[in-house]
Structure formats: structure tokens, C-alpha cells
Amino acid sequence: MTAADVDGFWAIIPTPAKEGADRWDATDTVDVDETARAIEDLIAKGVNGILTMGTLGEASTLTWPEKQAFMTAAVETARGRVPIFVGTSTLNTRDTIEQTRWASDLGADGTMLGPPFWCQASMDMAVQYFKDVAQACPDMAIAIYANMQAFKFAFSIPFWARVSQIPQVITAKLPPTPQMSAMKLVSGGRIRFMPIDNEYASVARSDPEFFSAFWSSSASCGPDVCIALRDRVIEAKKTGDWSAVTRLSDAMELAVAPLFPAGGPPEFATYNIILEKHRMNVAGWIKAGPTRAPYNHAPPHILEGAEKSGAAWAKLNKDVLAGNI
Structure with missing residues (x-):
């Protein structure tokens, strides 16, 4: 794959869990049937790509046999119809290369990969890590997972300039950031940067030719919203009329807002996994199941926000399907 192959709507899905998966003594927790169903449904609806086994995919709490079970179900279900990127981030280079x-x-088709994070990596450490993985795994495309809270790394402008020289680094999953134009400039356009869904409209409007892909975890609360966003942006690029895109993007923002607790990014990062999986279970599109230990405890006000967000997105998904927005 190359950066030119990264286009449209890329869904992020959880690793569905069986009942009892939240226990410390749980084994074989992956619901492979629900994994296959979700991926088949996403492909049928027209998703462009699928990202897995990041934070809400619980890569940090899956055993290696569970990772293998999930990856096998995902890849065999997709059958090459859309790109499947699996998370292989670990605490060290050798384990990452093995996985x-x-x-x-x-x-x-690729890996969604963050730098080692037991010790905060220096710039040289992080760049060499991606170089080593690319050299050891020349057939795997790399999507850099730019989660500053999880990986304790700044993902600065100079970092993007350096990793853009690695041919396998073709895309990056980004949090909301005002630096995307500068990142494009220093990378020479060799990395297809993917913003989050509710930031995509403004980014795509600023640079319609380059910013042609986005990611969404909200898609696991109902993917039709994101299909509509992708298609409306394509149409707006042709006509210059962005009003339908703006209406949908604003509605998405409102549906997602309750998910974020008052404590801001640090508090969200603490409860990220349980927040995401709880809202997905409430929305009902995917059976995300329980959250694996130890990230399976949250105070009531945290879960209440997730419930509101899940219900709001499920309603938005229905409204989009009915043509009401």
C-alpha cells in the first residue's frame, strides 16, 4: 500500500468481548462471531478501511493468543475487500516485530503502531523504532497511532519530517490538532494524515485534494453517519456547497460531546476504554461486551456521559438513514 491508497472513511472497532471478560482470570475472551459480523456489516455499507487493536481495541489487555484470534477473524472475514490494519504496539521493538x-x-495489510511507552521515548528512539519495524516487516504498511496521552510522546513537526522518509509509513491516525497543514508540508505529502470524523469537514475544506480520509471510533455506534459524511464531502468538493456537510458535522459534534468528562483530556485518557465500549454497548450497533481488567472501573458520572453519547449517536444514525438531516 501507499499513501494514495488511504482514502475515505476508516472505521475503528473494539475487540468484542465475551461475558466474563472483565474478570482477572478470564481466558479466550474474544467474541470472534461478533467480530466477523461487524466487519462484514462495515464492508457491506461501504467502509474504505478498518483500524483495530488500538486503545479502545484493548491491545494493552489482550493476551497474545487473544490477539491472534481477533486478527484471524478480522483478516479472514475481510478477504482482501478492504484494508485491515491491526495494532501491534508493545513495550519493545522485538515483541512488536514478532507480532x-x-x-x-x-x-x-498494515499495522496501527505507536512508539514504546514504558519510558518516554526520545525523538531518536521513536524514529529508530519505526525504522526497525519497517525494515523487519517490509510488506506491512504502517499507520502511526499518534496518541500523545497513551504513548507519552509529542509527535512533533520534526518527528513527522523524519518518519516521512520511511516508505512503509503511509498514514497516521490523529487526534484533533491545528498542525495538519504544517505536518503535510514537512512530510512532503508522503503521509496521508487522517483526522477524527468531526474534524474532517473543516480539514477537508481547507485542503480538499490532500485531506481525503478520516477515522471514526463513533462508527462503532452506527457507521451510516460516517458513510454520509464521506459522501457529502466528496459532493461538496465538486460543487463548492458545504452546507450539508456542516449540518451533519455539527450534529456529530453534539452527539459526541457528552462522552468527554469535565476533567478534560487527562480524565478522558484514564477512562478512555470503558467510556468508548460503554457508549457502543448503549448505541447497540456492536456488542462490544465488557471491558477487560484493569481498565474496567469508572464512576457513575463517567458512565452517564457515555450513555448519553451512545444514545445520541444511535439516534443520529437513524436520522441519517431516514434522510432527516
């Missing part, structure tokens, strides 16, 4: 090679042999 990435296994995923490559399985047939995964």
Missing part, C-alpha cells in the same frame, strides 16, 4: 510479522503472514 507484526505474524500479522503480515496472516494477510493483514
Whole structure:
């Protein structure tokens, strides 16, 4: 794959969990049937790509056999119809390479990969890590998982300039950031940067030719909203009329807002996994199941926000399907 192959709407899905998966003594927790159903449904609806096994995908709490079970179900279900990127982030280079090679042999198209995070990586450490993985796994595309809270790394402008020289680094999953134009400039356009769904409209409008892809975890609360956003942006790029895009983007913002607690990014990062999975379970599109230990406890006000967000997105998904927005 190249950066030119990264286009449209890329869904992020959880790793569906069986009942009892929140126990410390749980084994074989992956609901492979629900995994296959969700991926089949996403492909049928027209998703452009699928990202897995990041934060809400619980890569930090899955055992290696569970990762293998999930990756096998995902790749075998997709059957090459859309790109499947699997998360292979670990605490060290050797384990990451071992898992990435296994995923490559399985047939995964790429990896969603963050730098090591036990110790905060220096710039040289982080860049060399991605170089080493690319050299060891030449057939795997790399989507850099730019989560500053999870990986304790700044993902600065100079970092993007350096990793853009690695051919396998073709895209990046980004949080909301005002620096995307500068990142495009220093990378020479060699990395297709993907903003989050509710930031996509403004980013795509600012640079319609380059910013042509976005990611969404909200898609696991109902993907039709994101299908509509992608298609409306494509139409707006042709006509210059962005009013329909703006209406939908504003509605998405309102549906997602209750998910974020009053404590801001640090508090959200603490409860990220349980927040996301709880809202998905409430929305009802995917059976995300329980959250695996130890990230399976949250105070009531945190869960209340997730419930409101899940219900709001489910309603928005229905309104989009009915043509009401």
C-alpha cells in the first residue's frame, strides 16, 4: 500500500468481548462471531478501511493468543475487500516485530503502531523504532497511532519530517490538532494524515485534494453517519456547497460531546476504554461486551456521559438513514 491508497472513511472497532471478560482470570475472551459480523456489516455499507487493536481495541489487555484470534477473524472475514490494519504496539521493538510479522503472514495489510511507552521515548528512539519495524516487516504498511496521552510522546513537526522518509509509513491516525497543514508540508505529502470524523469537514475544506480520509471510533455506534459524511464531502468538493456537510458535522459534534468528562483530556485518557465500549454497548450497533481488567472501573458520572453519547449517536444514525438531516 501507499499513501494514495488511504482514502475515505476508516472505521475503528473494539475487540468484542465475551461475558466474563472483565474478570482477572478470564481466558479466550474474544467474541470472534461478533467480530466477523461487524466487519462484514462495515464492508457491506461501504467502509474504505478498518483500524483495530488500538486503545479502545484493548491491545494493552489482550493476551497474545487473544490477539491472534481477533486478527484471524478480522483478516479472514475481510478477504482482501478492504484494508485491515491491526495494532501491534508493545513495550519493545522485538515483541512488536514478532507480532507484526505474524500479522503480515496472516494477510493483514498494515499495522496501527505507536512508539514504546514504558519510558518516554526520545525523538531518536521513536524514529529508530519505526525504522526497525519497517525494515523487519517490509510488506506491512504502517499507520502511526499518534496518541500523545497513551504513548507519552509529542509527535512533533520534526518527528513527522523524519518518519516521512520511511516508505512503509503511509498514514497516521490523529487526534484533533491545528498542525495538519504544517505536518503535510514537512512530510512532503508522503503521509496521508487522517483526522477524527468531526474534524474532517473543516480539514477537508481547507485542503480538499490532500485531506481525503478520516477515522471514526463513533462508527462503532452506527457507521451510516460516517458513510454520509464521506459522501457529502466528496459532493461538496465538486460543487463548492458545504452546507450539508456542516449540518451533519455539527450534529456529530453534539452527539459526541457528552462522552468527554469535565476533567478534560487527562480524565478522558484514564477512562478512555470503558467510556468508548460503554457508549457502543448503549448505541447497540456492536456488542462490544465488557471491558477487560484493569481498565474496567469508572464512576457513575463517567458512565452517564457515555450513555448519553451512545444514545445520541444511535439516534443520529437513524436520522441519517431516514434522510432527516
